Amino acid sequence: MENWLNDILVEYCYKQKFDMTITHPALKKFMIDRNCLLSKGLGHDQIDRIYRSLFVYSIGFNKLLEELSSNRDAQSIRKTLWRVYANLLEYCAKGEFETMLVNIQHDRDEDMKKMR
DSSP states (O other): OHHHHHHHHHHHTTTSOOOTTSSSHHHHHTTOSHHHHHHTTOOHHHHHHHHHHHHIIIIIHHHHHHGGGGSTTHHHHHHHHHHHHHHHHHHHTTTHHHHHHHHHHHHHHHHHHHHO
16 A cells, blocks of 8 residues: 555656655655654554555545546536535534645645745
């Protein structure tokens, strides 16, 4: 699972520079590699669960939405479901989700400035 997650992040974040001489460079860069999470007090079982959840709730949910493509209103349905999903995340985060998204976008903008 760690390899999959790292490979996807390296592929998707291709504009970022990763030290490919180390194991799981993307996980290390995002500070979600096993050693980093262990040092923050998480146990191996919790880390495994996080990695599995990232897989299931990203790939799994997206796959489900792709299966709707045969429906004539698929685009509209997918858009609505993504909106509902975002609202549920916001609800679960008790209002912190939108703030997190703003912070993530700010960090991404800063990274883009550094790359120029």
